[in-house]
Amino acid sequence: MKNGTLYGVGVGPGDPELMTIKAIKILSSVNIIAYPAPEEGASFAREIVSSNLKKDYTEIPIRMPLNANNFPIDEIYEQATYQITTYLEQGIDVAILCEGDSFFYGSFLYLYQRLAEKFEVVVIPGVSSPMACAAALGQPLAARNDALIILPATLPEESLIERMNLADSVVIIKVGRHISKAIAALEKSGLAKNAHYVERATTSNQRIFDIFKAPSPAAYFSIIIAHRRGSAWR
Numbered sequence: 001m002k003n004g005t006l007y008g009v010g011v012g013p014g015d016p017e018l019m020t021i022k023a024i025k026i027l028s029s030v031n032i033i034a035y036p037a038p039e040e041g042a043s044f045a046r047e048i049v050s051s052n053l054k055k056d057y058t059e060i061p062i063r064m065p066l067n068a069n070n071f072p073i074d075e076i077y078e079q080a081t082y083q084i085t086t087y088l089e090q091g092i093d094v095a096i097l098c099e100g101d102s103f104f105y106g107s108f109l110y111l112y113q114r115l116a117e118k119f120e121v122v123v124i125p126g127v128s129s130p131m132a133c134a135a136a137l138g139q140p141l142a143a144r145n146d147a148l149i150i151l152p153a154t155l156p157e158e159s160l161i162e163r164m165n166l167a168d169s170v171v172i173i174k175v176g177r178h179i180s181k182a183i184a185a186l187e188k189s190g191l192a193k194n195a196h197y198v199e200r201a202t203t204s205n206q207r208i209f210d211i212f213k214a215p216s217p218a219a220y221f222s223i224i225i226a227h228r229r230g231s232a233w234r
């Protein structure tokens with residue numbers, strides 16, 4: 001029997017209208033959807049697709065803490081891999097939902113790593129959070145010869161500064177409880193003057209602040225955007 005196909009479906013940053021036509025098509029053809037979810041409560045990726053779920057699905061919520069220190073949680077991914085493998089080996093297709101883009105820092109990568117050698121995998125790209133946050137802010141990310149760098153705020157402050165010093169434009173993801181360190185690094189690399197905080201971009205809970213007015217700790221779904229010239233068009 002032919003194995004099923006695994007789809008890594010990027011579902012965009014929050015607004016369901018930012019899902020691709022291809023993502024919607026895949027979701028209307030598969031019967032099994034898996035998605036990352038917090039230990040308790042709703043999954044953001046599952047919420048994004050909810051208005052496009054037209055029939056009953058077998059759902060595999062992959063519950064884990066959102067605390068970056070605990071990543072990767074091997075047993076949780078092993079268990080999800082086992083469940084997904086069982087379907088794929090019966091010839092049943094499975095879609096894994098990934099908030100934003102599937103190949104950009106998503107938990108999908110931990111499953112891709114475990115399943116890609118054995119099964120056919122099709123990756124559907126999605127609108128990623130840096131693009132969504134720049135659009136929400138109304139500020140281009142990079143222009144002309146700008147070097148754009150994307151940094152996880154979980155890095156040590158010295159690494160942040162060292163890499164920021166090489167960049168014209170900076171996007172900081174995974175801000176959360178690392179916001180004070182991220183702001184200190186921006187100040188030390190001369191990027192704090194025009195830096196903004198964007199939370200839950202494209203959702204009805206979207207909020208935007210100058211970084212010095214941003215909440216601390218920051219939301220898990222938040223990004224800082226800064227440009228050395230103030231704006232990419234200058």
Ligand SMILES: C[S@@+](CC[C@H](N)C(=O)[O-])C[C@H]1O[C@@H](n2cnc3c(N)ncnc32)[C@H](O)[C@@H]1O
Nearest residue numbers: 013100101104106128129173174200201221222
């Ligand atoms: C594990 S990464 C996943 C990124 C995702 N795959 C993407 O393409 O955007 C999670 C981080 O993405 C950022 N993020 C994702 N969605 C966001 C949104 N709607 N608004 C602001 N930041 C977001 C936050 O920095 C969050 O900590």
